[in-house]
Amino acid sequence: MAKILLEMKNITKTFPGVKALSNVNLQVEEGEIHALVGENGAGKSTLMNVLSGIYPHGTYEGDIVYDGEVCEFHTIKDSEAKGIVIIHQELALIPYMTIAENMFLGNERGSKFKINWNETNDLAAKYLNVVGLKEQPQVLIKDIGVGKQQLVEIAKALAKNAKLLILDEPTASLNEEDSKALLDLLLKFKKEGMTSIIISHKLNEVSYVADKITVIRDGQTIETLDKATDDISESRIIKGMVGREIADRFPKRPKNIVNDMGEIKLEVRNWTAYHPIYSERKVVDNVNFNVRKGEIVGIAGLMGAGRTELAMSIFGKSYGDNISGQVFIDGKEVHLNNVREAIDHKLAYVTEDRKGNGLILSNTIKLNTTLANLMGVSKHKVINKDEEYAVATDYRQKLSIKCPTVEQNVGNLSGGNMQKVLLAKWMYADPDILILDEPTRGIDVGAKYEIYCIMNQLVAEGKSVIMISSEMPELLGMCDRIYIMNEGKMVGELDAAEASQEAIMSHIIKAG
Amino acid sequence: MTNSKLLDFVKKYTMIIVLVLVLGLFAVMTGGSILLPANISNIISQNAYVFILATGMLLCILTGGNIDLSVGSVVCFVGAVGAKLMVEKGVNMYLAILIMLLTGTAIGAFQAFWIAYVRIPPFIVTLAGMLAFRGLSNVVLNGLTVSITGQVQFVNIFGGGANCYIPDFFHMGSINGLCLAVGIVAAILFVFLQLKSRITKKSKNYEVESAVAFWFKTIVIAAVIVAFAFRLAQHKGIPTVLIWVVIVILIYGYITSNTTVGRAFYAVGGNEKATKLSGINTNRVYFLAYTNMGLLSALAAMVTIARLTSAQPTYGQNYEMDAIGSCFIGGASAYGGIGTVPGVIVGAVLMGVINMGMSLMGVDANMQKVVKGGVLLIAVIFDVVSKRGKWIAKN
Numbered sequence A: 001m002a003k004i005l006l007e008m009k010n011i012t013k014t015f016p017g018v019k020a021l022s023n024v025n026l027q028v029e030e031g032e033i034h035a036l037v038g039e040n041g042a043g044k045s046t047l048m049n050v051l052s053g054i055y056p057h058g059t060y061e062g063d064i065v066y067d068g069e070v071c072e073f074h075t076i077k078d079s080e081a082k083g084i085v086i087i088h089q090e091l092a093l094i095p096y097m098t099i100a101e102n103m104f105l106g107n108e109r110g111s112k113f114k115i116n117w118n119e120t121n122d123l124a125a126k127y128l129n130v131v132g133l134k135e136q137p138q139v140l141i142k143d144i145g146v147g148k149q150q151l152v153e154i155a156k157a158l159a160k161n162a163k164l165l166i167l168d169e170p171t172a173s174l175n176e177e178d179s180k181a182l183l184d185l186l187l188k189f190k191k192e193g194m195t196s197i198i199i200s201h202k203l204n205e206v207s208y209v210a211d212k213i214t215v216i217r218d219g220q221t222i223e224t225l226d227k228a229t230d231d232i233s234e235s236r237i238i239k240g241m242v243g244r245e246i247a248d249r250f251p252k253r254p255k256n257i258v259n260d261m262g263e264i265k266l267e268v269r270n271w272t273a274y275h276p277i278y279s280e281r282k283v284v285d286n287v288n289f290n291v292r293k294g295e296i297v298g299i300a301g302l303m304g305a306g307r308t309e310l311a312m313s314i315f316g317k318s319y320g321d322n323i324s325g326q327v328f329i330d331g332k333e334v335h336l337n338n339v340r341e342a343i344d345h346k347l348a349y350v351t352e353d354r355k356g357n358g359l360i361l362s363n364t365i366k367l368n369t370t371l372a373n374l375m376g377v378s379k380h381k382v383i384n385k386d387e388e389y390a391v392a393t394d395y396r397q398k399l400s401i402k403c404p405t406v407e408q409n410v411g412n413l414s415g416g417n418m419q420k421v422l423l424a425k426w427m428y429a430d431p432d433i434l435i436l437d438e439p440t441r442g443i444d445v446g447a448k449y450e451i452y453c454i455m456n457q458l459v460a461e462g463k464s465v466i467m468i469s470s471e472m473p474e475l476l477g478m479c480d481r482i483y484i485m486n487e488g489k490m491v492g493e494l495d496a497a498e499a500s501q502e503a504i505m506s507h508i509i510k511a512g
Numbered sequence B: 001m002t003n004s005k006l007l008d009f010v011k012k013y014t015m016i017i018v019l020v021l022v023l024g025l026f027a028v029m030t031g032g033s034i035l036l037p038a039n040i041s042n043i044i045s046q047n048a049y050v051f052i053l054a055t056g057m058l059l060c061i062l063t064g065g066n067i068d069l070s071v072g073s074v075v076c077f078v079g080a081v082g083a084k085l086m087v088e089k090g091v092n093m094y095l096a097i098l099i100m101l102l103t104g105t106a107i108g109a110f111q112a113f114w115i116a117y118v119r120i121p122p123f124i125v126t127l128a129g130m131l132a133f134r135g136l137s138n139v140v141l142n143g144l145t146v147s148i149t150g151q152v153q154f155v156n157i158f159g160g161g162a163n164c165y166i167p168d169f170f171h172m173g174s175i176n177g178l179c180l181a182v183g184i185v186a187a188i189l190f191v192f193l194q195l196k197s198r199i200t201k202k203s204k205n206y207e208v209e210s211a212v213a214f215w216f217k218t219i220v221i222a223a224v225i226v227a228f229a230f231r232l233a234q235h236k237g238i239p240t241v242l243i244w245v246v247i248v249i250l251i252y253g254y255i256t257s258n259t260t261v262g263r264a265f266y267a268v269g270g271n272e273k274a275t276k277l278s279g280i281n282t283n284r285v286y287f288l289a290y291t292n293m294g295l296l297s298a299l300a301a302m303v304t305i306a307r308l309t310s311a312q313p314t315y316g317q318n319y320e321m322d323a324i325g326s327c328f329i330g331g332a333s334a335y336g337g338i339g340t341v342p343g344v345i346v347g348a349v350l351m352g353v354i355n356m357g358m359s360l361m362g363v364d365a366n367m368q369k370v371v372k373g374g375v376l377l378i379a380v381i382f383d384v385v386s387k388r389g390k391w392i393a394k395n
Helices: A044-052 A076-081 A099-103 A117-130 A146-159 A176-191 A203-209 A234-242 A307-314 A339-344 A354-358 A365-377 A385-398 A415-428 A445-460 A472-478 A501-511 B003-012 B014-029 B037-062 B071-088 B093-116 B122-141 B152-158 B177-203 B211-234 B240-258 B260-270 B272-276 B282-308 B319-329 B341-360 B365-388
Strands: A004-015 A018-029 A033-037 A061-066 A069-071 A084-087 A164-168 A195-199 A212-217 A220-226 A264-274 A282-292 A296-300 A321-329 A332-334 A347-350 A433-437 A464-468 A481-486 A489-495
Touching (some): A004 A044, A018 A033, A018 A044, A018 A212, A033 A044, A033 A203, A033 A234, A044 A076, A044 A084, A044 A164, A084 A146, A117 A146, A146 A164, A146 A176, A164 A176, A176 A195, A176 A203, A212 A234, A220 A234, A282 A307, A282 A464, A282 A489, A296 A472, A307 A347, A307 A433, A307 A464, A339 A347, A347 A415, A354 B272, A365 A415, A365 B260, A385 A415, A445 A464, A472 A501, A481 A501, B003 B014, B014 B341, B037 B071, B037 B211, B037 B240, B037 B260, B037 B282, B037 B319, B037 B341, B071 B093, B093 B122, B152 B240, B177 B211, B240 B260, B240 B282, B260 B282, B319 B365, B341 B365
Parallel strands (some): A018 A220, A033 A212, A084 A164, A164 A195, A296 A464, A296 A481, A347 A433, A433 A464
Antiparallel strands (some): A004 A018, A212 A220, A264 A282, A321 A332, A481 A489
């Protein structure tokens, strides 16, 4: 048996209010490719951040044993000095620097006072050759495609004398051909003795390259499968990823039966949108779907499937370029060219990124609550502050937002309460159709339950809800119908009765 | 008062407390002369342009810590145009005023267009404006001074000079009766409005501050208004320029705190993406901020040339810095989204008091700049550090 290069023992990491990792164990042999799989939010990236020192020693419990010694990494530099190099999902390259400059950023050749550009370019060319990228080191990053950029990242890692390469979703933004090339490169490195850890959602790729597969679920290691001895088929891996019971975590709601259901409220036909920067990339590809009155419809999919982009492009074209397709509300075609028009047509989009896109953290609950419907509390554009206070206080009570007064800044609230303020804001805008994007992300179980109750109440009032979520149990628990999206396309539609985690996953994987 | 309550109080009214302390310090060090009626009156007249410009600058800063560097040059240019028109072309005063306001607004709109719709960084656009309008002022004036001492009416309406006071029709001897009366009426009106709002809130069962705090705050502010009016009355009464300043403060104070447009400024500065997704046209918000800055620059230009009774190519230098400094000292956030008109006025008064106090003490003008720089830096450090709760930012 080969030498154990890395062992992570009983790693526990807590964030305020959430236990992200609990007693996770991981063993990686020298010279193998080890895959880490699990649902979104299972804790894979957190584990790798612990390993690379992004979460420094002391902020987690447990030991990291690397190459026979216990390590305490305080910064990324510490782990890189040992040869552990992580390549993140979002590429960390600077567009207006050359390939060579990017490769040696923070690791410059020459002395502190004079960069040796000849050596830099020469070495860069050498590593580019190793990864099989035929570009000059002097080419700017912005001028090469994503696939090539990913190779530059790998070359950059090699330039740091990587012994253990960690790749977080390396193929997420690559097309099939580039993905294959990248995986073959990893296999080539393996032959040369490199050890890699790869995090991936694409199970076919995992089966293709990995020697061992560790499954993580809800912050715990579930099992490690060995290619040599175990069945590592996709269905076997899926079982490990999702095999959990759905407990009584969802409030009861009389399920809508198709006959009782209201007429179609919103219908989207042939919806297509392109990436705002990479204008040739289709992010939403000819999507069709509909929602009925009083219905909760889910959209399942992995991160990067294009669900948020779909929702935002419908919501007043707030995402994407070259958008085409038709939107019908109550059977009539509408054109929603900006957010105002979308709101006026009684559509609301509750963002997944409540801090970045949803709330004004430096301002009060009151201000945030009325922001999308200032008309409601003003006359001739003058705000009636007493009325505004009353509205905000009303929603505070209705949604039981925990805060001393609505004059408090939103930035001081917990995630769950922030989410409620965000919901209050859009409920006050009085929409008929609400698109909730990851409405329970990063909030605790109790607050999740409350949010589910609010959703049930909304549909009971005859509103339509579209719920985008990466947590399959919650989609299964809440939705009347579930659409499945993958790589910009709708790849399936399931009724509540026929939906299961396995069914959803296999739709995604078949499509991928 | 418990410890945490005291801390909250100090945090909330930091700059007012600082202002009182600084005023007290200078009162001691100048042997009380800073509180003499003539000096109080002068603080208003000398700093009228700062009050006006700082109010406009607040709107720009609210949109995200963006500043307008061009205001000094625009003040000079608009003043030059106005002086030229009135003195050399013999244009009627009212027409000249209209042209000046339109010129300022047009300049503001021009710069605002590039900032708001083309999204050229405000720093660049207004730096260009700062250079261009300084140059154009020279061109308009041929590098010379145009005296407007002959435009008595204009000077009296906008000025802060020797005879630019509202005439008194009470004739009470050494005390200006009108001034005192206006002060008392203003104080009574203030108390009345505060009380009315409190009663409305109470009747609807909204939260109100404790009666003690309410009456303390209301009475202190009313007393300050009366005392201030009394001081002015002991001098020559209400400087005409104070009328303009008060109008600007009231209008913009109202817009920022009570209207949907004002709300949009805070929202954009707090989180532009969220604001956009709430259906607010953010481009328009930027456009309004910088167009309005042009309008207020024109008003500041009139005040400036009236006080100095001339237009010169060098006027308005560093005015932008006075305005920006007042905003930040007055609690506006360098990242946008936070700041109030009253706060900014307190900041401007603090700067004015420091200027006046140091001048009375005979501090060298260069050292005065050093002190003002220090005050600005400390104010912003205080803002940033108190919000972060830590001295050093996380690496």
